[in-house]
Amino acid sequence: MEFEGRKKVHTHLNIAPLIDVVFLLLIFFMLSSHFVTQPGIKITLPTAVTAKLHSEEDIVIYITEDNHLYLNNEEVKVDTLLDKLRTRVRRAKKKSVIIKADEKIDLGLAVKVMDIAKQAEAEGLVISTKIEHQSTGAQEHQ
Numbered sequence: 001m002e003f004e005g006r007k008k009v010h011t012h013l014n015i016a017p018l019i020d021v022v023f024l025l026l027i028f029f030m031l032s033s034h035f036v037t038q039p040g041i042k043i044t045l046p047t048a049v050t051a052k053l054h055s056e057e058d059i060v061i062y063i064t065e066d067n068h069l070y071l072n073n074e075e076v077k078v079d080t081l082l083d084k085l086r087t088r089v090r091r092a093k094k095k096s097v098i099i100k101a102d103e104k105i106d107l108g109l110a111v112k113v114m115d116i117a118k119q120a121e122a123e124g125l126v127i128s129t130k131i132e133h134q135s136t137g138a139q140e141h142q
Contacts, residue, residue: 046103047132063101096124
């Protein structure tokens with residue numbers, strides 16, 4: 001009696017359709033996703049050679065080129081700045097206020113904001129600048 005050997009079945013997986021589906025999904029997600037830009041306050045900081053780094057947990061007042069005021073990304077008017085700043089300073093651990101002002105603003109507005117910060121019982125007042133580099137350009141620092 002002779003045994004017949006098992007017939008081997010050769011299976012071949014064609015992955016070309018799988019690659020096509022993966023590329024179609026990739027193209028679909030690339031075209032359907034939209035890039036979200038972070039809203040921000042556009043200011044150009046003045047440069048200084050002696051600039052130092054500060055943490056971002058401080059209270060920050062932004063003054064834009066068109067003289068709009070922002071208290072930690074919330075737009076405020078000069079009239080209401082003192083009250084809002086006073087409550088933030090009282091709640092804050094570090095009672096330091098950072099002023100990030102555009103280099104083209106009116107100096108009178110900057111002095112008024114600094115005076116309001118002192119009235120709000122801020123213990124420290126920092127004017128934010130960016131470090132001036134001779135060869136590589138300027139980077140933003142406080």
